[in-house]
Amino acid sequence: MSASSVVVLGGGISGLASAYYLAKSSAARFQKIILLEASSRLGGWVNTTVNEDGGVFEHGPRSMRPAGVVGRNSLELISDLGLADSVVPVLRDHPGAKKRFIYANQQLHQLPSSLKSLLTRRPPFSKPLISHILKEPFIKEKILDDESVHDFIRKRLGQELADYVIDPLCIGVFAGDARQLSAKSCFPVIFNPARQHGSIVKGELFGKKDPVPKDSCALVQRARKERWPIWTLKQGLQGLTDTLAETLTTKYGVEIHKCAPCTSMEFTAENMVKISSEDKHFDADHVISTLPAKVLAAVLPDEHSSLAEILNQIDSVTVAVINLEFEGAVLPEEGFGYLVPSWERSKLLGVVYDSCTFPQHDRPGPGTTRITCMMGGHWFNDLFGEADGVSPEFLLNTALETLKDHIGIAATPLKSLVTIQKDCITQYRVGHSQVVDDVDDYLTAGQLPLMITGASYRGVSVNDCIFNSKKTVEKLLCR
Ligand SMILES: Cc1cc2nc3c(=O)[nH]c(=O)nc-3n(C[C@H](O)[C@H](O)[C@H](O)COP(=O)(O)OP(=O)(O)OC[C@H]3O[C@@H](n4cnc5c(N)ncnc54)[C@H](O)[C@@H]3O)c2cc1C
Structure with missing residues (x-):
């Protein structure tokens, strides 16, 4: 195949990673790689503020998991970018790794984090959790092709696990409602083997294991040896998107246009694509969209309105992120933070104890405590009205006020920063995988020079976004 040109839409982690894998794949294959970003900054939801005094506030993602294929792939990328020395891991025994709380029935409860804690009865649970786990393989009810995360867990492991563990977990990852989110799309690593083996426990025991390849980079080997549960970067996670952007321009000559929203797209008779960004136009052989599904739907040409209709089924929720810094030690106990189950009807979704997990991000000098409160999500409009x-x-x-009520922090913060992140987390509702399949089928049948990736489709974590960008580029290379 002759050299061709590609336009990547969106400069979040998915767009930057897509451009990176394109650029790395083969300089000769893609004559020109252009990335268009609507806003004046790159990184999308990956967004770190480093305060003047050196303290770090993360407004979006703050930690990544090293485990699994997707986790290892991100560490390989970090290594490739020369960022291995900037990695800040949390070690397994650190309270920031093993102590996660929920706020339920007016108090904090630590969630089980070890085999021992499964064997004893601990509030808010009425029985040791092991009793539900041992019964689960004998439950006869068939696991459906897809069902809500809450139903899936309630039917197999009981109401308490669904209410006290899964409901807040869906809030922590998706800011969403476990009764609407899809088990198949939100937790495929658990759901798919469970469905195959007819049980979650059997799926975990007999499902396909995913061995660490012997030729993994030193960082992957280290993460495995030291059993890191999570990691970040010294400069905050924006260090990753900043380095990607810098590498794309200086090392690979990728053309990055900021303040360049894609406003329309046209497919030509020669199977090329013409992208318009207000008064500028870009012709390319391929376009990779990493735009949120609804944004892509809005720029498609009229003749693809049925594709737009499918994409419009995928929507997102708004989260208010409140970064706070207090003088001295204000937390009731060390830990990663706490989540509030939806049935508590609290205005807070959860609180991350940033200083405990990543004290490296505290400002130098006299001790302070950084925490982040998340609010809204699936319930944003009901609680606060329109984001604007x-x-x-x-x-x-x-x-x-809610922090004072929950954990007794009554002090006035030294610093605070509120960001209202509109439509920032996609909701994979029951049936989402079918919607994604329908999009894929449409693109394949039409042989359009358009490929899609990004958080709207197959995973919202930064790891998923990076991995799916890589897969998308590999698919393009096979065309
Ligand atoms: C508050 C919060 C906390 C999170 N915490 C974690 C965490 O701890 N760990 C984790 O792994 N993940 C976390 N996530 C999820 C993760 O950060 C996101 O899913 C991921 O960053 C999405 O990346 P993306 O590139 O797919 O999309 P985006 O970041 O949305 O990027 C899309 C880009 O497209 C641009 N754009 C929009 N319209 C146009 C247009 N018309 N033309 C051109 N460009 C356009 C946007 O400006 C944006 O830059 C969190 C997310 C949020 C919001």
């Missing part, structure tokens, strides 16, 4: 109409002061005061 709510004031940051109101959100800050609500967060502070």
Whole structure:
């Protein structure tokens, strides 16, 4: 195949990683790689503020998992980019790794994190959790092709696990409602083997294992040897997107245009694509869209309105992120933080104890405590109305009042930063995988020079976004 040109839409982690894998794949294969980003900054939801005093506030993702194929792939990328020395791991025994709490029935409860803790009865559970786990393989009810995360866990492991563990977990990952989110799309690593073997426990025991390849990079080997549960970067996770952007321009000559929203797309008779960004136009052999599904739907040409209709089924929720810094030690106990189950009807989704997990991000000098409150998500509009109409002061005061009520922090913060992140987390509702298959079928049948990836489709974590970008580029290379 002769050299061709590619336009990548979106400069979040998915767009930057797509451009990186394209550039690395073969300089001769792609004559020109152009990336268009609507806003004035790259990184998308990966967004770190380093305060003047050196303290770090993460407004989006703050940690990544090293485990599994997707986790290892990100570490390989980190290594490739020369960032291995910037990695800050959390070790297994650190409270930031093993102590996760939920706030339920007016108090914090530590969730089980070891085999021993499964064997004893601990509030809020009425029985040791092991009793539910031992019964699960004998439950006759068939696992459906897809069902809500809450139903899946309630039917197999009981109401308490669904209410106290899975409901808050869905809030922690998706800011979403476990009764609507899809078990198949949100937790495929658990759901798919469970469905295959007829049981979660059997799926875990007999499902296909995923051995670490012997030729993995030193960083992957280290993460495995030291059994890191999570990691970040010294400079915050934006260090990854900043380095990617820098590498793309200086090493690979990728053309990055900021403040360049894709406003329309046209497929030509020669099977090329013409991308318009306001008054600028870009012709290319291929386009990789990493735009949120609804944004892509809005720029498609009229003749593909049925594709737009499918994409419009995928929507996202808004989260208010409130970064706070207090003087001294204010936390009731060390840990990763706490989540609030939806049935508590709290205004807070959860609180991350940033200083405990990553003290390296605290400002140098006298001790302070950084925490992050998350609010809204699936319930944003019910609680606060339209995102454009709510004031940051109101959100800050609500967060502070709720913190005081939950964990007794009554002090005035030294610093606070409120960001209202509109439509920031895609909701994979029951049936989502069918919607994604329908998009794929449409693109394959039409042989369009358009490929899609990004958090709207097959995983919202930064690891998933990077891995799926790589897969998309590999697919393009096979064309
Ligand atoms: C508050 C929060 C906390 C999170 N915490 C974690 C975590 O701890 N760990 C983890 O792994 N993941 C976490 N995530 C998830 C993860 O950060 C996101 O899923 C991921 O960053 C999405 O990346 P993306 O590139 O697919 O999409 P985006 O970041 O949305 O990037 C899309 C880009 O496209 C641009 N764009 C939009 N319209 C156009 C247009 N018309 N033309 C051109 N460009 C356009 C946007 O400006 C944006 O830059 C979190 C997310 C949020 C919001």
